[in-house]
Amino acid sequence: MTASRIALIFDLDGTLIDSAPDLHLATNLVLRDEGLPEITFEQTRSFIGKGASNLISRVMAAVGLGDDPDDHARLLSKFMAHYEGEPANTVLYPGVADALARLEAAAHPMGLCTNKPDAPTRIALRHFGLDRFMRTVASGDTLPQRKPDPAPLQHVARALGASRALYIGDSEVDAETARRAGLPFALYTEGYRKTPVSELYHTYVFDHFDQLPDIVARHGASVEA
Template sequence: MSGAFDGWTIVFDLDGTLVDTAPDLLGALNHVLVEAGLEPVTLDTIATMIGHGAKAMIIKGMAAQGVEPEAHRMDGLFNQFLAYYEANIAVGSRPFENAVAALDQLAAGGATLAVCTNKRQSSSDRLLDTLQLSGKFAAIVGADSVPECKPHGDHILLTIDRAGGDRSRAIMVGDSRTDERAARNAGLPFIFVPFGYESETQEEIAADLVVSNYSELVSAILSLLN
């Protein structure tokens, strides 16, 4: 395994790919809803909105109760969500099973690791710092740190650049059609993890490989390289 991944950059999405962040995102949403005089919702209500940002979750959570937020209130609701979320960012959020071991194996094999996420930069940094994962990545690039975020391919390409990698020797790992489209737009192979939050099935996402547990990731990447 030593040196098997020399010169390769493996780029990961964050929410629903590396870390199960749903418990804390739901907690922040329900805080906003209760403060607005509404009922809390279950994860099933907003799971498919997680990759689309806080505002999408707020709108979905309210719509489930027959309420449409006025446009002029959205910034206030968003800021309330963000403040609560960043204060409680890793209460229930944890890396997916075997994810940390896979990262360590890839790094031991010479891979450069990076995170490319549509999460805000501050939240991404805080989450990975709190989970003591930041040091594993050569670059962590949030949505507000680039001119265009995923599905724009430049988000991934700039992440590779910031990690000191080679754009022609990189692979994207993600849990959504947004990640798949971004990988294709960047000209990269795409590995799909089906345990994330999107509603698409693996049949609907044109992945090069599907990995149902991180225990399979290293061998999957080896098969792509070979």
Template sequence: MTAVIFDLDGTLIDSAPDIVANANVVLQEMGFAPLPPTQIKGFIGRGVGHLLRSVLEASGQVPDGPLLEPMQTRFNERYETAFDMTVIYPGVIKTLDQLVGMGCALGICTNKPIAPAHAVLRHLGLADYFPVVYGGDSFAVRKPDPTPLLAAVKDLGHEAVIYVGDSEVDAATAVAAKLPFLIYTEGYCKTPVHDLPHNAAFNDFRQLPGLVAALAKG
């Protein structure tokens, strides 16, 4: 049996509209002009701290200055309910059902904080698929450090494990954990896919069960 561990934002769900809106609301509450959505979207993937440091820097402020803590507090207060515009990518639910039918165990390793991760999974009806979920604040380190991914591997208890993600961070995490990596090309990656280490790329979730089966066969 194979365990398949997924990233969340940009892989299973498109949450960028809510993250962007949340960041811009907090910016405006603190007296700054909103930033272009595409700019904020480019900051997603390395955790809330990186996102807000980048937002502050783009607003002409010191990234690690006195504004970071109050901004992070305001952002996090809203984050657990920031899912009104978040959607599941096409084909995800059918694919998860197929993977379960193939005997795969499923988990999530994301840099999204654990409480918002659980909240959005419940909201979208995905929670029951994933008995193991680790977030960006589950440990003192986050991806690309392999610690949370390896913890998910241990909890799922399968020798064959595949990681599925959409970004440079996910590719680096898979390398650090020494796991095969499948990259979803319709997420938030900024680097050309051919420049990232991966076993295979896919742009349609209908392709994923076949890729998992092929890797499982070795």
């Protein structure tokens, strides 16, 4: 890999795809089936980022269910049964497909690092035609560790053979993962972040994917200097 070819590692939910509508729907289908109060879209959105198990834990707390492991296992199983199908309401963020095509044309190897379970991750990548861009994928159950532990991000970087890599994500979890991995981080501001940008670790900031190829080009030039 030449110095200008930067390995690009992406988060998924809140970065490449807006999956909150389908996550909200699946969650409330479970709660409805359990005879429990449903949660709001904004609550669901705020629970995204640390994987399905954590989402269910936070849902249980929100509806006053406690933290019984058997309840958690039952609700998580029901949630995954609803969520593992083709995404019905999930959408790509604007400019994603074009940006990835431009980055592929520039010969940047790309991979994915997400806390989303592997089955819905693969389904989403195929559904949106993103699988052709991603040479390697670390999902929420690829390793024992999950973000913000740096191990999954480091795993993808190694698999891409990267001497230089840039992580692209949207959330507090992504920022902390990049910081702990010692990687530069491009923060997409239109995802699920709740913390002000100024308070998050980041190297670059962008609010539309049409800006990302230029950021990558600038980063490549900076590491060559």
